[in-house]
Amino acid sequence: MNPEQGQVLGYTTSPSSPYYFTFIVNKESKVFEGDFVIVRDGEQLILGQIAKIYRRTFHSLDISLAVEKDFVEYRRSVVVAKVRVLGAIRDSERLESAFPVDFGLPVFKAPGDLIAKVAAGENVILAVQLGKIVGTDISIKLDLKRLLEGNILVAGAPGSGKTYTSALLAIQCARNFIPVVIFDMYAEYSALINKLLHLHKKEITIEVKTFSTFEKRNTELLRIDFTEIGPKFLQSFLGLTEIQAEALDNTLRELRMRGVGSPSFDDIYEILKEKKRFHPVARSTLLRKLERMHEMGLFKFEQSTPISHIIRPGKISIIELDRANFETIEMTISWIFNKIMASKDDNKEGVFLILENAHEFRKIIQKILRAGRKYRVSLCVVSDRIAELYELIGLCSNAFLHRILSRHDMEALERHFPIHPSVLKQLPNLRTGEAYIVGDVVTFPVIIRVG
Ligand SMILES: Nc1ncnc2c1ncn2[C@@H]1O[C@H](COP(=O)(O)OP(=O)(O)OP(=O)(O)O)[C@@H](O)[C@H]1O
Ligand SMILES: [Mg+2]
Numbered sequence: 001m002n003p004e005q006g007q008v009l010g011y012t013t014s015p016s017s018p019y020y021f022t023f024i025v026n027k028e029s030k031v032f033e034g035d036f037v038i039v040r041d042g043e044q045l046i047l048g049q050i051a052k053i054y055r056r057t058f059h060s061l062d063i064s065l066a067v068e069k070d071f072v073e074y075r076r077s078v079v080v081a082k083v084r085v086l087g088a089i090r091d092s093e094r095l096e097s098a099f100p101v102d103f104g105l106p107v108f109k110a111p112g113d114l115i116a117k118v119a120a121g122e123n124v125i126l127a128v129q130l131g132k133i134v135g136t137d138i139s140i141k142l143d144l145k146r147l148l149e150g151n152i153l154v155a156g157a158p159g160s161g162k163t164y165t166s167a168l169l170a171i172q173c174a175r176n177f178i179p180v181v182i183f184d185m186y187a188e189y190s191a192l193i194n195k196l197l198h199l200h201k202k203e204i205t206i207e208v209k210t211f212s213t214f215e216k217r218n219t220e221l222l223r224i225d226f227t228e229i230g231p232k233f234l235q236s237f238l239g240l241t242e243i244q245a246e247a248l249d250n251t252l253r254e255l256r257m258r259g260v261g262s263p264s265f266d267d268i269y270e271i272l273k274e275k276k277r278f279h280p281v282a283r284s285t286l287l288r289k290l291e292r293m294h295e296m297g298l299f300k301f302e303q304s305t306p307i308s309h310i311i312r313p314g315k316i317s318i319i320e321l322d323r324a325n326f327e328t329i330e331m332t333i334s335w336i337f338n339k340i341m342a343s344k345d346d347n348k349e350g351v352f353l354i355l356e357n358a359h360e361f362r363k364i365i366q367k368i369l370r371a372g373r374k375y376r377v378s379l380c381v382v383s384d385r386i387a388e389l390y391e392l393i394g395l396c397s398n399a400f401l402h403r404i405l406s407r408h409d410m411e412a413l414e415r416h417f418p419i420h421p422s423v424l425k426q427l428p429n430l431r432t433g434e435a436y437i438v439g440d441v442v443t444f445p446v447i448i449r450v451g
Pocket of ligand 1: 156157158159160161162163164165384432433434449450451
């Protein structure tokens with residue numbers, strides 16, 4: 001196939017470097033910032049993206065005579081496009097471009113398949129399709145393995161398509177036998193995933209199960225034994241001092257030695273009451289805090305739901321937390337993560353977690369984002385308030401950026417992601433369901449229409 005097809009958009013001119021080139025836009029050509037273009041320079045095909053379009057006076061430009069003639073007759077000034085070089089292709093291999101592009105060469109619109117191929121990079125091990133490159137009919141094949149090696153940010157203004165994108169990611173993982181757990185704050189995933197699966201009737205391998213921390217129709221009750229939440233988390237969650245945390249830890253150990261693996265509130269209460277070495281004020285504070293947990297229903301379950309019911313290859317477990325309070329949500333996330341850490345060797349395929357409203361749970365997600373790689377956990381952080389995630393954005397290696405309107409969010413993205421200004425400029429204009437993919441799964445950011 002000859003990629004240089006269709007209308008000539010213009011001709012290259014000065015200045016040019018291995019990273020940028022400019023071309024004079026033909027009078028009748030319609031070009032926009034963000035458009036992908038190609039130019040052949042000798043053996044190499046150079047793929048670039050228009051970063052800036054501006055007007056310059058004609059005399060200041062150095063162009064070949066043939067082109068010059070054309071322009072002198074009609075205009076005193078010309079429209080010039082500055083193009084960022086994304087890569088050079090030679091014998092269908094992508095190379096870093098080392099030479100400035102020559103002058104006077106015709107520039108064409110880049111074909112979709114070339115963009116998709118170069119963007120996805122080489123050696124895609126497990127290709128998944130999440131959508132088509134905007135303006136083309138070409139799907140980009142992303143490497144799921146590479147995507148799940150790090151954490152993912154799915155961000156965008158309310159209603160821009162974050163949940164839809166995350167649901168598709170969940171399906172792609174499950175289809176490839178990677179267990180998925182979704183922390184669903186608005187109880188919206190179950191219907192959405194079933195709808196999306198319905199579109200692909202052939203898929204019988206994916207199992208979808210909905211859990212809830214409360215008794216709720218069409219869901220299985222998620223049972224959490226609070227002693228499995230982990231002492232460190234309990235300490236910070238209950239706001240315990242070192243002494244209180246130690247006393248609680250000793251109590252639990254004592255109960256374990258007595259053969260009470262999953263103690264009730266009364267078991268703990270009895271033992272703590274007897275602890276004479278413990279200062280009475282500190283003891284009553286701790287007991288008060290435990291009573292609060294008791295009121296929240298945290299001592300209710302003596303036996304947790306087996307983690308193997310929740311985390312299983314090919315299964316999407318949706319945990320509906322629409323009626324849960326903040327503490328219960330944090331505790332549920334923490335319990336799942338502790339269970340994953342404990343069963344590390346069983347999760348050879350890794351685990352994909354999706355967390356909506358991530359900015360509200362910074363403390364707990366920081367732990368997962370940092371330690372996830374060790375336990376083969378990839379966390380998908382979904383949020384419409386990127387700025388509130390602060391430095392946690394930097395712990396995500398890839399992002400699906402939907403429409404973003406807030407200045408603060410853009411600044412936060414710019415600080416933590418190597419996003420080109422021309423990409424940032426386009427974020428407010430994305431339509432619902434369109435997303436920029438940025439990060440190490442692509443060689444350069446591309447906009448896709450998710451679906
Ligand atoms: N790629 C898509 N293809 C088709 N419809 C889509 C797509 N993305 C989103 N939609 C539709 O647009 C609407 C908003 O999408 P979605 O709920 O995913 O947005 P959101 O960013 O998660 O919103 P919120 O901030 O309210 O959580 C929904 O009705 C959804 O079905
Ligand atoms: Mg949503």
